[in-house]
Amino acid sequence: LIRPAVLFGKLGWLILIVGVAMLTCLPWSLAYDEDVTVPILEAAILTILCGMLLTSLSPRNEQITYKEGFAIVSLGWILVSIFGSLPYLFSGYLGSFADAFFETVSGFTTTGASVVMDVESWPRALLFWRSLTQWLGGIGIIVLFIAFMASLGTGAKQLFKAELPGPVSDNISPRIRDTAHKLLITYLLLSTSCALALYAVGMDCFDALCNTFATVATGGFSTKNTSIGYYASPAVEWVIIIFMLLSGTTFALHFIAFKKGKPLVYWKNPEFKLYAGIIGAASLLVFLDLQQQTGNTLWSDNLRNAIFQIISIVTTTGYITQDYTLWPHLSTALILLMMFVGGCSGSTSGGIKPGRYIILLRRTSIELKKMLHPKAVLPLRFGERFINEDVTANVAQFFFIYMVLMALGTVYLTSLGLDIFSSISASAACLGNVGPGLGLVGPVQNYFFIPDSGKYVLSFLMLVGRLEIYPLLLIFLPTFWRE
């Protein structure tokens, strides 16, 4: 059962959060005397008013149902993206709705794909908003929402599950609201330390904040046209490497490791092991590949570039220090491959996730073993627990739909005139919430030239990727609304 009043009431709260967040851009435009104060204020007021109007529809402490949970998450992300694009539209820096919507979705989904040609010419207030959308989207607006809303009832669990990425979730607290609080605290601590570290290695206050937002959320929006490459500082790059790595790790692990003083939890977690293993192996291959191309002299640069770029793609951040399309073929291929990996479950990154690969790989080995011993009973082990048939089927299905959507996206982009290589990478980069792709949408290129319909399709892929497919597909099911 879906009650429109309750549904729109809760959506109103989400919009309200976005509206209030817009107000935080105003100090920047006032301090630097930029011409966007009025448009941003207008956008904020309009958003807040709409939010208040919607919230007034619903009785205050109404608990939500299972289905309403899904509807709130899916519609919430779409609505939030529409309202979030208002500052770009009102200020005129992005004139068309398709562009503004694409940029906002890319922000909230922490993708980092951009249509802005020259970010350095933008006012700081707008850049701040662009980075802030990533930070809000990183932990999930819904998590914020759960942490602050008093009574959501059992539906809250659904909200939470629908939004936190990954096939299996670690509950760090028996109550969802408590869990949301703890995740939020972890996120805030991670953000604070990242900002301080960036400031310490020489960024100014504004850049440090914006880059923190984009790093901790594994988003990848930068305030510079050449992304992190602009700073040309190994120290900055190492700081960002570390924080990308941490942000791509399950937040619950950080919480247990630090709060409970058990640093070994990382190594007991099979997903983290695979995540670290993939990063290590891919970085090493790229490093060796680069060494062969450049000779021995630049080894420390090559090592850092390899690690930076691999982590940036695996965690689905999408920061750039090097134009990797100019790298040797193997390295470029590895970059493309990494777009399908993603960070750990319950982190801010997107993608398919190592946890799902573990389940798929184990399932493969079980299927092979079953050929030899048809009657054997073989459990699927995942760390210390066991994955039942329902979850494995769900993961296999996820993988299938993911690939189908990617293929459809690719075909659609080629119909708009893109070459196949660019189309594949654009589709993969958006669905995996990575951001920059290869070819025409490569690291020094941009999504600006793609026709409007293509931008909508890519925006859809970003949302599908962020919400891990099912919730968003569900709301397109007519029976979901009818029954």
Place this chain on the structure above:
Amino acid sequence: MKVVIIGAGKVGYSMAQLLSAENHDVTIIEQSPQRIKILEDNLDVQVIAGSGSSTSVLESAGIHQADMLLAVTQYDELNMVACMLGKKYGAKTTVARVRNPEYIEIKDFSLNELMDIDLIINPEHVTAREIAEIIKYPEALNVNYYANGKIQLLELELKPDSPLIGKEIKSLDTSLPYNIISIVRNHTILVPSGNDVLKAGDHIHLLARTSDMKSVERMLHFSSQKIEQVVILGGGRTGYYLAKILETNHLALKIKLFEKDIELARNLSQRLNRALVIHGDGSDYNLLEEENVGSADIFVAVTNDDKINLLCSLIASNLGVKKTICQMRRTETLPLAEKIGIDTILNPRLLTAGAILKYMRVGDVISVTLFGEERAEMLELVAQPGAIAIDKTLKDIHFPRGSMVGAVLRGDEAIIPDGSFKVKPYDRLIIFTLLKSIHKIEQLFKTGGRQI
């Protein structure tokens, strides 16, 4: 000695039978009228109807004066509670049967300490441990340890091609110390003298220092083969414990476990790490063939059904398994099973009774093993100062017929004695004896004992 037994199931009945045959005062608390009838018809024991967790029943059973309380009902919790109550009322030693693995696998503290129970006995675990020992010594039909593990006893079968056949015991190579303490021939126990001639099919009980045992075996031409694959039939508690023990102790071993209940099979597959759990009926000939059971070194049948165990062991042996171990709950048929060619037959009840008996003769007798159908025992006892046997050589002590000192632990040193060995106070003697002679032996080694 005064013993109170709660629950007259298989183990309770066996214990009552054994103890009353040894002239102990036995009181049994039992609820079921049918079981009470059986007890009263067959055993010379006092029977009290009621629940073992009722204080008034315990009191009327004379718990205040009891030397030992055995709680062996089918309910773990009742057994534990009864033991705790019994201890408070003054029972000197308490023994509880607890079978649930979850109670046994408590990691952080021991259940014994928590509840102040002297011995927690788990028949399935005892059986599994016994089977694991046999797997460790695959050539042996049975394995036992004495003197804190320093002395080992193996039951070995003389194969038709053994070079020992036709020889007198005294003519065997004795460059390493060992003792053959008994021979089972045609299902009867012989206590051998040096002139006895070994025959094919004899089961000999060989006692030696644990550290020497492998060399002794080689000296006497018992070959030990390497075990690579074990098949376990039945995923009940025994099967689970066994697989678990084998997983931890034998890292290279391949283990297959057959269980016909799918839910149990799933559960087992999650609780075990390396063992391959197969869902299927063990008596399904095609399945056993398909899973290539014939190539296994050892086949262990531990389902709850004796008939299935027997049948499947035969099938496995027919498929080419080198050694079959079969659990039989019913003792009457034990000799029969041996006759049809099953290598080792284990009876959980006898094993449990043996483990409990170790606790029975507190003080002088330390460890006990039951042989065959309860006709012989291994005693481990301490020679007390001033006893008849002190300062005498073994050949001068008048042992009852059919008894023999197999090994001695003096301080930390394990000795395999011959006739000229002189007994000193506080020697720990490992003695093989027929059941009826136990009292006579005890008299020989305790202070103020009388020659009977």
